[in-house]
Amino acid sequence: MENSADQYQHLRTASSQELRRLVRATQYAGHTAGLAPGRLQANIIILPELHALDFMRYCQRNPKPCPLVGVSETGDPIMHTLGDDIDIRTDVPSYNIYTQGKLSKSCDDIKALWQQDHVAFAMGCSFTFEDALTQAGIPIWHIENNKTVPMYRSSIMTCPAGPFSGEMVVTMRAIDKERVDEAVAISRQYPLAHGAPVHIGDPTAIGLHDLSKPEWGDSPPDPGDKVPVFWACGVTPQNALMRATLPLFISHTPGHMLVTDIDDQAEVPLYSPAIS
C-alpha cells in the first residue's frame, strides 16, 4: 500500500510488535529503515534443512556479511529467540522467492511456500550501526535523502562452505576524511551488524570501477572530498545462494527487514519477555 504522511508518522512511532502486527495483517509492506528505533532488524534466509548445516558454516566463516542473530528449529516458523510471536511466514514486509538460483517473484507472505524441512536464518543488518553513526553526528547521505544504501558485488571473495561461495556484497557510505577513524571504531562495536568496514578508500582495489552504478539500492553522488567506506552487506548470502542454484530459497526483499524485539545494543541476541 502507499503510505500517507499520517500513516508514516504512525509507523515511525510504532513498537516492533505493533509494526509486525501491521505487516502480518498486510497493512504494511514497505522498507523498514528508521522504523522501531532501538530494535535489531534482520536479513532473512529460508532454505531446506539439507543445506542448513553448510549455510551455518558459511555464516560462521563469514561473520561480517552474515552475522547470525537467530536460527529457527527445522519446520517451526516461529523465531522464539528473537521476539514475541514472530512468525517468519508472515512478519517480514516483503519476501523474495528464488527458484533455481534466480529471483522468480516478490510477495508479502510465504504461508503457501513454508515446508516442514525449512530452516529460517536471521542476520544482523547495518541499520544498527547507521543509527550509532547518526547519533555520533556523522552524516549518512542515503539516510538524509531517504534513499537506499548503494550495494555492490565486490571482488572480495567469501570463505566457502559446501556449495556456498562467491563475492562479498558491500555497502558504501562516503564519510568525511577526519571522521573515518571514528566511524570504524563505532561500527566495530557492532559485530552483530557487520562490524568494522571491510575496505576504506580506492574502490578499484575491491573491483569497483563505477560507484554511480550500484547493483542494488540507489545511485549515490560522487564522494568528492569524502572517503568511500565499504562495509560487508547482508545481501552477500543471497548472492552465495543464487550461485549455488538451490531449487528454492527465500529471502527478505532488500531493505524490507524483519523487525525483532531485541535491543540493538544487546550483547547477545536472545529475547526475554521480562526485558522486552
Add this chain to the structure above:
Amino acid sequence: MENSADQYQHLRTASSQELRRLVRATQYAGHTAGLAPGRLQANIIILPELHALDFMRYCQRNPKPCPLVGVSETGDPIMHTLGDDIDIRTDVPSYNIYTQGKLSKSCDDIKALWQQDHVAFAMGCSFTFEDALTQAGIPIWHIENNKTVPMYRSSIMTCPAGPFSGEMVVTMRAIDKERVDEAVAISRQYPLAHGAPVHIGDPTAIGLHDLSKPEWGDSPPDPGDKVPVFWACGVTPQNALMRATLPLFISHTPGHMLVTDIDDQAEVPLYSPAIS
C-alpha cells in the same frame, strides 16, 4: 611427560605452529595457559553430523558460553580456517572421550576414533580476555598462582536447541571492587572469548553456595574484599552434551586447548597465510 624448567621456557616462547608440532609428536600433553601469547586458543567439541546442526543452533543461541570460532567440514579433520595444517585428531594436547554422556577416558590423540561423519567445533576461550585483563594491570589469582580457573555449574539455564540444554558453566575471578567496571568493559570487547561477565557479586543468586568447591579447576581463596565476577565458560557445551547422552562425543580436556594461528585481537577468526 613432565616438563623441566628448560622445556617450559622453550614452550613459553614457541610459536603456535611449533607448539602444535610438539603436541602432534606427543612431546607435549599439558595445559596451554600462557602459551603462544597473542594467538586465539579454542575449546573443542567433536560429534556426529547427525547432531551438528542442533549443536550449531545451541552455540548460536548461547554465544557467551559457546562462541564459535571454527567448524570443520564433515569428515575433514583439518581446521582450514584456524591455521596452517591444524589436524584436530592430533593437535590438541589432551582429549576427553565421552560415551553415553559419561567421561570414559582421556587420551592424547583421537586418530582411531575419528569418523567420516564427524564435525569438529572450535569455541573461543577465556585466555584471550584474561591476557587483556592482565595487561591492564588487573590481577588474576589463578594466573599469578599457576592454578586453573575455578569452574562451577550455575543455576543460569542455557537456551535449548534440539537435545541440547542445561546449566551454564561459569568461571569465577575475584576482582578489586574499583576495577570491576573496567574488567567488564575490557572483556566485553572480546565476544569470541565469552564477552562480558554473566553475573557480578552474590554467588547464591546464580545457585553457587560454596565457591571453595568448584566442579572443575582449583579451589580459590575466599574473595575477601574483592568482588566475585562470573563469566560464561567453554565447558558449558560439554555439560549440555553429557545431558544429551550422545553415544559418543569428544572434547579437549579442560585447560588443554587447541592453539590456533589466529591473532587473538582479530575481529574475524579466519586464517590467512599472508598474515600469519
